Amino acid sequence: MSEISSIQRVEFQDRVRTALNDVNLQRAMAKAKSGFVDKRLEAKNALPEFDQIRDAARDIKDHVLSNLDTYLELYEEKVIENGGYVHWARDAEEACSIIAEICKASGARTVTKGKSMVSEEMYLNPALEAVGMEVVETDLGEYIVQLAGEAPSHIIAPAVHKTREQITDLFHEHHSPLGYTDRVTQREALVNEARSVLRERFVSADVGITGANFLVAETGANVIVTNEGNGDLTSSLPKVHIVTAGIEKVIPSLEDLSVLLRVLARSATGQEFSAYTSIYSGPRRPEDGEGPEAYHVVLLDNGRSGMLGSDYQSMLRCIRCGACLNHCPVYGAIGGHAYGWIYPGPMGSVLTPLLNGFDSAVDLPNACTLNGRCKEVCPVRIPLSDLLLKHRTEQHERKLTSATSRWILTAWAWLVRRPRFYQAVMSIPLWIMNRVSRGSGGLRWIPFGRGWTNTRDFPAPSRKSFLRQWYSQEKGHE
Amino acid sequence: MKTHQSNSPITVGLFVTCLADLMRPQVAFAAVSLLEHAQCEVRVPRGQSCCGQPALNSGDRANSIEIAKQVITEFSDVDYVVVPSGSCADTLKNKYPNLFSKDMRWARRAQKFADKTWELTKFLYEKVELKEIDAALDGVYTYHDSCTGLRELSIYEQPRELLKQVKGLRLKELKDSNVCCGFGGLFSLKYSNISTHLVSDKCTEICNSDADMVLGGDLGCLLNIAGRLRRDNKKARVFHIAEVLAGMTDGPAIGDPEESQ
Ligand code: SF4
Numbered sequence: 001m002s003e004i005s006s007i008q009r010v011e012f013q014d015r016v017r018t019a020l021n022d023v024n025l026q027r028a029m030a031k032a033k034s035g036f037v038d039k040r041l042e043a044k045n046a047l048p049e050f051d052q053i054r055d056a057a058r059d060i061k062d063h064v065l066s067n068l069d070t071y072l073e074l075y076e077e078k079v080i081e082n083g084g085y086v087h088w089a090r091d092a093e094e095a096c097s098i099i100a101e102i103c104k105a106s107g108a109r110t111v112t113k114g115k116s117m118v119s120e121e122m123y124l125n126p127a128l129e130a131v132g133m134e135v136v137e138t139d140l141g142e143y144i145v146q147l148a149g150e151a152p153s154h155i156i157a158p159a160v161h162k163t164r165e166q167i168t169d170l171f172h173e174h175h176s177p178l179g180y181t182d183r184v185t186q187r188e189a190l191v192n193e194a195r196s197v198l199r200e201r202f203v204s205a206d207v208g209i210t211g212a213n214f215l216v217a218e219t220g221a222n223v224i225v226t227n228e229g230n231g232d233l234t235s236s237l238p239k240v241h242i243v244t245a246g247i248e249k250v251i252p253s254l255e256d257l258s259v260l261l262r263v264l265a266r267s268a269t270g271q272e273f274s275a276y277t278s279i280y281s282g283p284r285r286p287e288d289g290e291g292p293e294a295y296h297v298v299l300l301d302n303g304r305s306g307m308l309g310s311d312y313q314s315m316l317r318c319i320r321c322g323a324c325l326n327h328c329p330v331y332g333a334i335g336g337h338a339y340g341w342i343y344p345g346p347m348g349s350v351l352t353p354l355l356n357g358f359d360s361a362v363d364l365p366n367a368c369t370l371n372g373r374c375k376e377v378c379p380v381r382i383p384l385s386d387l388l389l390k391h392r393t394e395q396h397e398r399k400l401t402s403a404t405s406r407w408i409l410t411a412w413a414w415l416v417r418r419p420r421f422y423q424a425v426m427s428i429p430l431w432i433m434n435r436v437s438r439g440s441g442g443l444r445w446i447p448f449g450r451g452w453t454n455t456r457d458f459p460a461p462s463r464k465s466f467l468r469q470w471y472s473q474e475k476g477h478e
Numbered sequence: 479m480k481t482h483q484s485n486s487p488i489t490v491g492l493f494v495t496c497l498a499d500l501m502r503p504q505v506a507f508a509a510v511s512l513l514e515h516a517q518c519e520v521r522v523p524r525g526q527s528c529c530g531q532p533a534l535n536s537g538d539r540a541n542s543i544e545i546a547k548q549v550i551t552e553f554s555d556v557d558y559v560v561v562p563s564g565s566c567a568d569t570l571k572n573k574y575p576n577l578f579s580k581d582m583r584w585a586r587r588a589q590k591f592a593d594k595t596w597e598l599t600k601f602l603y604e605k606v607e608l609k610e611i612d613a614a615l616d617g618v619y620t621y622h623d624s625c626t627g628l629r630e631l632s633i634y635e636q637p638r639e640l641l642k643q644v645k646g647l648r649l650k651e652l653k654d655s656n657v658c659c660g661f662g663g664l665f666s667l668k669y670s671n672i673s674t675h676l677v678s679d680k681c682t683e684i685c686n687s688d689a690d691m692v693l694g695g696d697l698g699c700l701l702n703i704a705g706r707l708r709r710d711n712k713k714a715r716v717f718h719i720a721e722v723l724a725g726m727t728d729g730p731a732i733g734d735p736e737e738s739q
Pocket of ligand 1: 323384
């Protein structure tokens with residue numbers, strides 16, 4: 001175990017180093033950062049009852065989680081009533097094979113996808129490509145990372161780590177063979193070019209796969225919010241529509257939906273509502289002008305049911321708004337890829353060890369200053385930093401941390417609990433450091449503290465500790 | 479908690495914090511002076527060292543519990559416990575009670591202890607309503623809101639209000655004053671490159687603010703900020719708010735050289 005975690009450690013630190021030295025990443029992240037934060041704040045300030053709505057949103061999610069089986073059954077019943085199919089997938093592999101089967105059975109060759117983090121979670125694209133499908137991402141950000149051969153680095157802004165120049169280069173490289181030989185650099189022109197490339201794909205697609213922001217139990221509908229409208233085209237143009245969602249996405253009613261939508265877009269992008277909120281409830285009916293012939297829902301567990309009833313249950317409230325990422329200073333510094341899996345930032349650091357195993361990402365819960373900004377902004381009030389701390393306790397108890405660090409902690413705690421001895425012992429390094437600093441105010445090197453002193457002075461400690469001064473001055477206090 | 483006759487002074491136990499104790503004793507002397515100015519009888523229990531955050535934040539509950547019991551016992555006979563640090567105050571106040579979920583007797587004691595624990599600026603501003611501070615310092619300051627104090631104890635206006643009483647001081651707000659400086663205790667050593675990135679951002683904003691000095695209520699953050707400013711030869715001076723309120727700013731600021739003899 002400790003071997004695994006030390007390899008992991010090196011890998012994580014390597015990814016962090018790469019990210020911190022990546023000029024493009026740093027430029028892109030610096031640009032994105034304050035935009036999200038300022039816009040959310042404006043939206044929050046414009047809605048005086050925002051915090052009450054957050055409470056209501058939390059309560060809805062909590063209620064669902066305590067009655068998850070009931071709502072999932074109700075939802076399934078309704079989907080079937082509407083003429084759709086519901087498939088239950090225990091894990092990613094099962095989900096992929098269900099979806100691949102549906103695609104094959106419908107004779108599909110081309111699959112379009114709307115943005116779906118859960119399909120990233122199940123590594124759906126490679127699974128479909130392996131059975132001969134061409135997979136086209138239709139969300140602009142997803143499309144960009146797909147061209148770059150990368151994974152999304154943000155749960156709502158997949159290409160947030162890319163600068164516009166990088167996107168220009170990517171488009172130029174991939175679109176020139178299609179006849180788009182001009183090098184476009186402006187935002188709008190880039191969007192238009194991508195749209196027109198994608199339009200042809202929409203029309204030729206056999207299967208459309210989307211995620212779902214919510215599944216409404218009372219109607220059997222799935223709800224997708226986007227700002228590009230690509231969800232619509234993905235859902236309604238192809239013959240077959242497949243919805244993929246985690247089991248925690250179900251909510252009771254349309255009324256609950258309106259509450260959740262009010263906090264979702266505001267928290268995510270600072271909009272009152274996303275540009276497109278689309279509700280689909282099944283295959284085309286005879287009276288409908290358009291829509292798919294077949295409608296499937298694939299519900300993924302993949303470790304979620306194990307979180308029910310655990311200390312981490314509140315994490316299942318997550319509505320994937322991305323606010324915790326946008327407000328996390330660590331995420332802002334290292335970007336999403338450094339986290340090592342598809343869910344980055346605070347929500348990812350809580351979720352990844354829960355879905356992939358406690359020993360799968362030992363660094364994530366630790367690479368956090370516990371500043372609590374994530375918890376402050378989460379629309380469904382997930383106590384993210386408390387959950388990260390809980391992970392640390394879990395790691396300590398499962399001995400996933402290094403033996404040396406546990407030993408040091410124990411020795412230190414032993415000393416701390418003997419204050420007089422502690423005061424005597426600590427006076428030695430104090431005296432030495434103070435001498436070495438020679439009145440300069442700071443040390444440029446301290447033992448075991450290179451991480452600090454490589455980039456910062458270590459302010460010189462005082463010659464004599466407060467308690468020792470106090471008790472030598474004020475004998476009366478003894 | 480005992481209720482008081484107006485003529486008997488309230489007793490305050492100062493929880494010094496290990497950083498003030500070892501790194502910057504003047505912060506604790508300043509706290510004592512301010513509390514005495516507010517007519518409190520200050521006690522400094524000798525059996526104190528650290529609140530246990532390094533253990534707590536490393537997930538080591540067993541050791542955290544032992545340390546918590548020790549602190550709670552040591553401060554059992556004062557009316558209030560005052561802490562010149564938001565993050566240590568939060569540990570005593572909000573984290574200790576959670577450690578004893580399986581031990582009712584200690585849970586009650588921890589809660590009682592939590593109820594009488596205050597962060598210094600909050601205590602001075604809200605509880606004893608400190609007035610007539612006799613301190614003067616010429617210059618423009620900016621304030622770094624340390625995360626835990628800000629988010630867990632709602633410390634924001636208290637320091638700013640108290641500092642209004644210091645003659646000659648003017649406030650220039652820091653952009654992103656509520657964003658973490660990257661200290662995070664052991665985080666600053668374990669993930670030092672991320673920590674450096676964050677403190678560099680912080681120091682850039684400090685320099686952009688053109689303030690002469692940075693004040694704050696948590697030594698951890700201040701040592702981090704001062705260390706980075708000094709390495710970059712930036713001129714802004716760094717003080718703990720208690721030092722400024724107590725008029726103890728004649729000596730070197732945090733991380734600054736001692737004046738030449
Ligand atoms: S944890 Fe909260 S803030 Fe983060 S993505 Fe989920 S809902 Fe949004």
